[in-house]
Amino acid sequence: MGIFKAYDIRGRYGETLTLDIAHRIGRCLPQVVPARRALIGRDARASSPALAEALGRGLTEAGCEVDDLGPATTPMVYFLTARHGYDLSVQVTASHNPAPDNGFKISRREARPVGYETGLGRLEQLVDSGRLPPPAAAPGRRQMIDGLDEFLAFLAPWRPDLSDLRLAVDGSDGMAALVARPLLGDRPRYLADTPDGAFPSHAPNPLDPAGHGPLADCVRRERLDAGVIFDGDADRVMFIDEQGRFVRPDLMIAPIAGRFLRGEPGATVLQDIRTSRGVTEALVRLGARPAMWKVGHAYAKEKMRELGAVCGGELAGHYYFRDFFWCDSGELAALVALGELAAAHRRGLRFSDWLAPVDCYANTGELNYRIARKREAMEHVRRQLTAEREPLALLDFDGYRIEYADWWASIRPSNTEPYLRLIIEAGDAAHLHARREQIEKLLAPFVDGA
Template sequence: MKAFKAYDIRGEYGKDLNKEMVYRIGYFLPQVLPMKEILIGRDVRLSSDEMFEALSEGLRDAGVDVADAGLTTTPMVYWGTGKYGFDASIMITASHNPKNHNGLKVSAKNVLPVGYDNGLKKLESLVDSDTKVEKKDKGQIRKLNMKPDYLEFLNQYKKDYSGLKLAIDFSNGMASLFSKDLFGDQYVALNEKADGTFPGHEPNPLEPENQEQIKEAVKKHHADLGIIFDGDADRVMFIDEKGNFISPDLIIALFAHFFLKDTTKKEKVVHDIRTSKAVGEYLSKFNAETVIWRVGRAYGATKLREVDGIYGGELAGHYYFRDFYYSDSGLLASLIMLNITDDFKKQGKTVSQLIHEISSYANTGEVNFRIEEKQKAMDAVVSYFKKQETPTAYYDFDGYRLEFPDWWFNIRPSNTEPYLRFLAEAKSQKLLDEKTQQVFEILKSFTA
């Protein structure tokens, strides 16, 4: 079934997902995850209410009680799952996808991510089977307002930001639920009203065209920092005071100034396989051990928990925190970033200066190649460079990452599409151009 992905269930509503399928997902989920009561939140997409009705009906027909949290951010559902001890939770959202899409993010007890490898595959099989629904004693449904408690939690990280000029793009998404509570009136607001038609721009802050408004606002209003959230507020990205987009992996390094500056304990920080080598080099100054792992919340959050890391992050703008049930939160990450920005402004340092101190590597960014024979193409690239020089580090999960003294690359397959994703970094632009040209030549024979 097309909607079942590696990390969640997601697709075009009415095509890849419909209310009958969502009902069956609700009905069969208790056969995958044992539960008596489940927490459900939803975003503001136009199909979210219908999906909630179908999902909760299926769950209740399976004898499960439902706690209806109403409109929430995805991280708010994660937090509520852990805080109130729910057996499981579901967030109805398509995150950063277009407005006609929707989906389901599933978590088990203790906020454990449920992906295709640990539950969704079995659920897909049940939903797609001929197994008929046999209704049990109907579960109850109750309203649950988590906002006051959640806000109290977030306020622990909030400080006086009156010395900062801010521009914030809420992408007409769920971060707007907390706009005034967390940021007061001390910011230039863009696309602040939650609106499932996303009139400002698509709620994907990684796409350059969706960054144009916030970049312009930062420059126009001489802001110290620009913040842009995705649709369900589990991701956040930042713009420096010059209006430049900051590569989200570099923020992982910057967070050391919040989490690691006053500790002598050797903490672990998790990052994905695409993360700049500069991040590990910078974190070593804080006595931190970096752990490289696979892309995606189902893997990143699980690995952070496994190694008991203090925090972690991804190139896609997810940031995970030990004190947030090892889960990701865009709002929490933004508060931490504001703390750091404010501290350094008082010392006369700008965000762009901080980022420059972290990395001077030349970077390709992630490049996509349409290739059907993904494994053969990856093996050809890896074989070519291993013959040229012995790698100083080699990782063979989530594709491959090969590191050499002056450059490194990651090549990995898309989980859902016929694409190879390639990223490289080098100590000079000339070396980067030379190496990437060699990669592109190898991949030419595999491109569709």
């Protein structure tokens, strides 16, 4: 797969993503996203300053006036893009990828995402053509600016009373270190809270047990009420309960939504196609209108706008907010979720008790199978399952979600990796095991190396 992905640009620095490519992207990008004013931010990776410079040089040669934030969280870039009317913004980051990787997350006006279908595909053609657009007659200028104080001031009213919670917060050696202490105070136990693009503490991917393991150990060892962990660029956040167990991120959609539904009953809440049925049922109990859509921030943000959704979330730990320009923010999600948890704690509920009504089904989590013939494999599973028994619902906008009264399965191709992804959920572990065996037998002939 090339560096131009479904949602962003990512590659190995010095190999698939070079300074020359970054410069070419800067020169070509205004051809795809017309822009006079552009904003750049970057994460803590060693390659990020050089990539930001090469990108900015290309943009100024194309005639853009470039404001450079320097180190920033990705949500900070989204916020300033929308708040100050930039035509274009780029965050230099590879998010949760390993340290040698880097990339670009690109947004247009109003912090609307630029995905492969909405610009990255065209940008790839221009960059790969070998021909640069002519430079502007009047080149732009690049200047450094500071947006952190304004971002923190925006988030300050969302800060909850956390005085009754004993917390640990893991910054994954990433950009959350810029905001975590100002927002959460000095009382939590902080881990990996110095930005270091080599990620010496652990991988910057909270979904990986190796990533969230140190935080889980800390919560258990110190008998804390909860743990909070951000990914490398702080657009995602995840949680550890009081028993040191990782909380599957889709489960947090419902309690986060509860904060908004109290003031706006009947509001729409977006969830991705992989979301637990327990979340959907909890949203209905809270008075929401649940809506389901494709996986990925480039799709979720546009669907949020279309539906006027008050908030939304994904299994990957992205949480979106209408009050945040329909963008995802790990920082805002952490404040809202911890505020709701603190209120539950004051009512005598532990984290696991509070979440139990949502986490009420047996679920495999997301399983990955290296399969080249993804489409053929998905169609085979769909045909076999629907021939055996007519489903209650069949969603087909992102792979398939096949719904039955007592179980469901989601099977879809990864948009970023060479995998077919599968999730199964059932009423109990025995039924779940049987359905997993059934579907894995159907997939077996297609698995690479089979």
